[in-house]
Amino acid sequence: METAAKPTLVWLEFQDCAGNTESFLRASRPTVAEIILDTLSIDYHETIMAAAGHQAQQSLAEAIERDHGKYIAVIEGSIPSGAGGAYCTIGGRSALEIAQEVCDGAAATVAIGTCAAFGGLPAAAPNPTGAMSVSDAVPGLTNLVNMPACPANGDNLAALIVHYVTFGRLPDLDHLRRPLFAYGKLIHDACEKRSHYDAGQYTEEWGDEGHRHGYCLYKMGCKGPVTYQNCPNIGWNGGTNWPVGCGHPCIGCAEPSFWDRMTPFYRHLPEIPGLGPHASLDKIGLGVTVGVAAAFATHTAVHVARRSLAGARKTASDEENES
């Protein structure tokens, strides 16, 4: 790393909350100071750069022209396609236009955070701005890495950049273009509460005996069993802790369409469409099953009644004939 030339990095923010920037600023292994001052030449980053306005725009234009085909592009936030891209413009140009230009000349593009990787919150139903992920907005990118999560872990991004600078290539990716080192395992499979899960010990409500004993949060709607991330291993804020470690269930923020599919966050299953958040699938299912049985019992009763009626009529007419 020390002998490698300092590669250029440009960081674009579109429909975002700067949460991934905040997360990146807390990278600890290596620290963001080391990355910014020693490892990389970050030529454009709206939140941390000194330049503003036309100066800022100029530095982006210069960087992507000077290092065409060599720089790393990091995209934070989704890209709106509605209203001709008018929902997000910077310096009079649409996010779509900027993303296409910057990604086309990049050696590698990192879609940081769930919004950039999968569309995230802006793309959640009903998606009023037509928000798209980077892979949808700029199709055909061969060197794209998705690093979802809300926000993505700063240490994972630092690790990715260090890997790229050191080896000159991207790490192994899965079918959603996520690096396997960070997204190769379910949260559930590395969870510190896993033994409570297997034993059958669960938190039943907030602050109960089980919650205080650190029992599994499965029944509180934890999405760890359906979410790929290395949170339990790497931790947050310099490895201090992570959500499940401090008693809060995983909300599945690193998964595609998490805002639509993982809600309600504190329930095991998604809502039944059209029935609202309080409908219980098990109660409805039991009701239907009992209903079916009752309907058939009635049906049987009708049959039996008809037959005995027919039998009685027949007997009556037979008796008439005999007499």
Added chain:
Amino acid sequence: MSIEAEHIHMERVYVWEVPVRLSHWLIVVSLLVLSVTGLYIGNPFIPVSGEATQHFVMGTMKSIHFVAAMVFTLSVLWRIVWMFVGNPYARWNEFLPVSKRRLVGIWNTIAFYTFLHRDSPAFVGHNPLAGVVYTVVFGLFAVMIATGFALSAANAHMNAMLSGFQFLIPLCGGLQMARFIHHVGMWLLLGFAAHHFWSAFLVGTVERSSLLDSIFSGYKVLTPDVARRARKHIEED
């Protein structure tokens, strides 16, 4: 003259072969086991206290669920294979109504069940309406197997055979959606089981047919008219 005097000579016809009956009962038992363990997995209702290392309730439930799932999957696959090699009553066209006679039979059966017709239409194997319902049930089986394998593939070790089914995860709309579909599917199958049990009871007692016995013995007791049709396999037109 009483009803008893109307007795006519009935004939026994071998309808359900051993593989059909065996797969039927394996599916019944495995579905029961899968539903009980599945209900626990979806909402663990057994309180467990003490050291986690001393207990393995969820782990045991999941293990039983997986074994039952394998029995279920193989039984369903076996039954599908038998649809192409078994006797005429086990064949695929007993399920999918491709002949005109069976298409008309669907309506006649509905008319009988809704008290519009007094007489039940005579079919040796499945009646055409039941055939259509079982086609839907087999579709549900496929959905349950696909979502179940997707969920277990996610938990499987990297090199384990089951991890080869990870391609199913995006097809299900992600793991959380797979969970949801799997859960809804269980209730649909339990609803079907309630319907199936009752209709078997109904057909067995009210229609005084031998259907209920036939899934144990394989034999149906039929009127000479229907039995003749059975011998000639007229149902296969």
